[in-house]
Amino acid sequence: MTGGRARLPAAARRAGIIEAADAEFAANGLAGTRLEAIAGRAGISHPRIVQMFGTKQKLFLEVVHAAYDRIEAAFDGAEPTLVALGTAYVRLLRRDRTVGQVVLQGYAAAADETVREAVRQRHLGLMEAVARLTGADALQVRTFFATGLVQTISGALELPGRRADTAWSAWILELADPEPHENRGGGLASGSAG
Secondary structure: OOOOOOOOOHHHHHHHHHHHHHHHHHHHHHHHOOHHHHHHHHOOOHHHHHHHHOOHHHHHHHHHHHHHHHHHHHHHOOOOOHHHHHHHHHHHHHHOHHHHHHHHHHHHOOOOHHHHHHHHHHHHHHHHHHHHHHOOOHHHHHHHHHHHHHHHHHHHOOOOOHHHHHHHHHHHHHHHOOOOOOOOOOOOOOOOOO
16 A cells, blocks of 8 residues: 555546636636646646646636536426526525636636637527426527526625515516416416516
């Protein structure tokens, strides 16, 4: 037996790097994050990260994809209405602060063509998932994402009175939500909130 540290299985080592990268990229973005900082946080050598992921950009995209995967999982576990998906998203943001920050960092890095295309595809995929799950039309989906952006920014900035933003978002989504279960053809629900 040697006196060195026990070697982690490759999957555990990879997960540890992704977790460290998630925290660093959420805080500092693609341009501001150093691989050495990720390596230090993960307790691994910088060359090992390069060996496993190739480039900082590729690692950043892994982290962005993981954030979108967590959002999709939250949506899949919610009742199929805009309001319920919105509530699931807000809960996710409160439970896992890096999700919203990583999404915002993905938008901020969109000047990089490769990042822009990857984020674009994930964003469009999420929009399609919301439409499929809820039966919402294009305008309702845009409204959903607009209120989601307010929630993301409120959480990232730790704005006081976030609950007011949440109440406003729920009110907007109630107005935009398609009729539940019976009519999944899209279109705004008839009637007024009264």
